[in-house]
Amino acid sequence: MSMGELAIMDHSGDTKLMWDSENQDEVANARKTFTEMKAKGFMAYTVKGKSGDKGEVIREFDATAESIIMVPQMKGG
C-alpha cells in the first residue's frame, strides 16, 4: 500500500487530497479531481522526497506518485 497526496494551490494555501494507490475509489476520486483542475488550466508537477529535488511536469494523473502539486496558470504581471 502506498499513499499519494494531491496538493491543489488556492487562496487557502492548498487543498490536499490523499489516496491509497490500492483503493480504486480513492484513486478514481483523485484522478477526477486532477482532470478537473487540468481542465481549469492548472499545471501539475510531481515532487519526490523532501529535499528540494526538481519536480516533473505531468499531464496525466499518476496514481503511483508520492506527491502531486497543482498550480494555477502562471501569468505575467
Add this chain to the structure above:
Amino acid sequence: MYYAGTGTSITVPCATSWSNAATYTFGGVSGTTVTSATSWYNWNNARVGLYQQAQWAQWQGGIVSARTKKRAAEEEARFRAEAEARRRRYEEECQKATEARRKAEARARALLMTSLSPAQRESLEKFRFFDIEIGGKTYRIHQGTHGNVRQVENGREIVTFCAQPEGVPAEDAMLAQKLMLETDEAAFLRVANARRL
C-alpha cells in the same frame, strides 16, 4: 353699525345685531365687513381665545418638543447601536480574514519548505530568498509574488521577472515559480515580464 375693540376685547351692542353685516375696528384694523360668525370668532379670540390658544400652543409645543426629542434620542440610540453592531461585524470579519490569511500563509510555507533543499530553506529563513540553478544560470526567488524572481550573475541581480499564479499566498507563488523554472524555463521566460536592473 360700528364696533370698537382694543385688541384684547371687543364691544358689541347686542347679539341680535351680529346677524347684520357691519363695519368694525379691532386690533388697529378697521373697515372690514363682519357677520355674526366672524364676530363670534373675534370675540373668542379677543376675550379668552388668545390666551387659551397661546397656552394651548405652548403646552402642545412642549409635548411635541418632548416627543420629538424622545424620538430623536431613540433614533440616535438605534443608529449608534446599529453602527456599533456594524463595527463589531466588520472587526470580526477582519479578524476571520486575518486568521484565514495566516493559516493560508502557514500552509503555503509548509508546502514550499517541503520542496526546498536544506540550504534553500536556510537561505529563505535568513535572507528571505533562495537560489536555484537552471542550465548554468542562477535564479533568485525572493519572498513575494510580483517581480520577485531575479537572474543573478556574479553575485549581482541583473534581470527581474514578473510571473505568478493568481489568488495564492506568496509562498505558493514562489513554489510555482520554482517548479516552472525547473521544468520549463523557456515557458517561464515567455510568460514573465522581464526588466533589466
